[in-house]
Amino acid sequence: MKNDFLRRLFCPENRQVRMKMAAGLLIGIALLLCSRFVEGEPKEQVAVENVQQTTGERAERQLEAELERVLSQVAGAGQVQVLLTYATTAESTPAREEKIEESNGNSENTVSRESTVVLMEDGSGGQSPLILTETAPQVEGVLIVAQGAGDPVVCDELSRAAQALLQVPAHKIAILKMK
Known part of the structure; x- marks a missing residue:
């Protein structure tokens, strides 16, 4: 045939x-x-990626600025600059709505799933995804440049403070004297 x-x-x-x-x-x-x-690309996917990227970068810069502020308060440290390297970056998990449709037709069962990101209106009339969880970036290394780093006591205090605040071992912290 x-x-x-x-x-x-x-x-x-x-x-x-x-x-x-x-x-x-x-x-x-x-x-x-x-x-x-x-x-x-779907608009919601672009919005989610933009929010995740800006949230991650903002969290990283905010952490560095906060560390600079705290470490500059150490006696003898003077002006301090901090640079952090990260093993992982900050991540946000958006809320998702999942629709499942089942149909029985002509002896065939079909299941279709559709997942969409839940969007919220912000104050300016735009839309942004609803964030369920956010994870902080994981710090891998610390560079501290301080005016008072020529004093071994100040270096030790800066190192101990960075270890305590960031949960980073001493061998991953470098402290240099500012010029």
């Missing part, structure tokens, strides 16, 4: 049918390719 169909399709008098089928196939492929370029 399959062979009969193919023989009839490829006989010389069915040339127009073959041309129409080929044109339909090419149009379908072109539409699929165009949809990838036109659609782009």
